[in-house]
Amino acid sequence: MSGGVDSTACALLLRKQYDVHGFFMQLAQPDINQQLVRVKDIAARCKIPLTVIDLSARFEEKVLSYFTNTYLDGRTPNPCMVCNPKIKFGLFMDAMLEHGMEEIATGHYASIVEEDGCFFLQQGEDTIKDQTYFLARLGQKQLARVKFPLGAMTKSAVYDLVEEHGFTDFRGRESQDVCFLQNESVGHFLTTRSPESARDGDIVHINGHVLGRHNGIINYTVGQRRGLGIAAPSPLYVLKIDASANRVIVGDNDDLYQDSIEIQDVSWNCGKPPKSDHDYLVRIRYGHEGQPAKIKQISEDHYHISFTERQRAVTPGQFAVIYEGDRLIGSGEIQ
Numbered sequence: 001m002s003g004g005v006d007s008t009a010c011a012l013l014l015r016k017q018y019d020v021h022g023f024f025m026q027l028a029q030p031d032i033n034q035q036l037v038r039v040k041d042i043a044a045r046c047k048i049p050l051t052v053i054d055l056s057a058r059f060e061e062k063v064l065s066y067f068t069n070t071y072l073d074g075r076t077p078n079p080c081m082v083c084n085p086k087i088k089f090g091l092f093m094d095a096m097l098e099h100g101m102e103e104i105a106t107g108h109y110a111s112i113v114e115e116d117g118c119f120f121l122q123q124g125e126d127t128i129k130d131q132t133y134f135l136a137r138l139g140q141k142q143l144a145r146v147k148f149p150l151g152a153m154t155k156s157a158v159y160d161l162v163e164e165h166g167f168t169d170f171r172g173r174e175s176q177d178v179c180f181l182q183n184e185s186v187g188h189f190l191t192t193r194s195p196e197s198a199r200d201g202d203i204v205h206i207n208g209h210v211l212g213r214h215n216g217i218i219n220y221t222v223g224q225r226r227g228l229g230i231a232a233p234s235p236l237y238v239l240k241i242d243a244s245a246n247r248v249i250v251g252d253n254d255d256l257y258q259d260s261i262e263i264q265d266v267s268w269n270c271g272k273p274p275k276s277d278h279d280y281l282v283r284i285r286y287g288h289e290g291q292p293a294k295i296k297q298i299s300e301d302h303y304h305i306s307f308t309e310r311q312r313a314v315t316p317g318q319f320a321v322i323y324e325g326d327r328l329i330g331s332g333e334i335q
Helices: 005-014 032-045 056-072 079-098 155-164 186-193
Strands: 022-026 050-054 110-115 118-123 201-205 210-214 237-242 247-251 257-268 280-283 291-299 302-312 319-324 327-334
Touching (some): 005 155, 022 032, 032 050, 050 079, 056 186
Antiparallel strands (some): 110 118, 237 247, 280 291, 280 319, 291 302, 319 327
16 A cells, blocks of 8 residues: 555455455655555555555665666666566565465556466556556566456546545545655756766767767756757757766757667566567557567577667667567566
């Protein structure tokens, strides 16, 4: 339970069929005290017990360090893709099972289907809110013990459900993407943790000309246009972060497009790699609707993805998530 509308709706639905126990994951949330008061109130109103599991130290070790180091390496991290398998459905799930739970449930908008003993993630009813992308790194043992009660619901129906039970203050309280920032900029967060990350360097055009200075590579990401602080006759965009040379490479909008990518640290839902002659749908970031592509293995843990149409602002460090229809079959980190 997070104190949000989705986990509250999840608890209300499940208590009709199961003995339900609420668990709160204490991490490095800046508003932890306020959030905990809210969760305790919701659990009491739902008439279910609540247990707090403190994972703040392990969250620092496994997620915040990854977040910081990835930016320092010139790539753009996706903390949810690491937190979900290692923390939320990893250590947190282990703690819940150790407390005697048989299954766990969360308020994610996704569904799970079983076929021939293999569990697959499937996009939820609300395709706009679908969260299978962020769950792509979950393994079979995790999926076998998880329920997603909201998979067949829309966000609007979820609001209606909680309001029918007296929870009328949720609308307009959407949670933010990066839970540990809370209105703090990425640059400020990273500078606080690693002061040397803000050292300046050159902004270089793709043709090799130095155009200006940047104030730390942590403040830039692929596709960025605003905040470059350089004058040019046409708009310029960040094409690449060169951490080894402490440079930001820029160019025209057309330079942002590419027709293929490589991924590593690849996982397939049931250990079966895709067919090289088949078209799959590949999403290269959460807000990306997905594009048809072919996938070819080039080494044990590296795959080449060729899109039928060129894709804009492919960002190293993000994850490519691969679907067959509405079923998620695998994922890998973009190189």
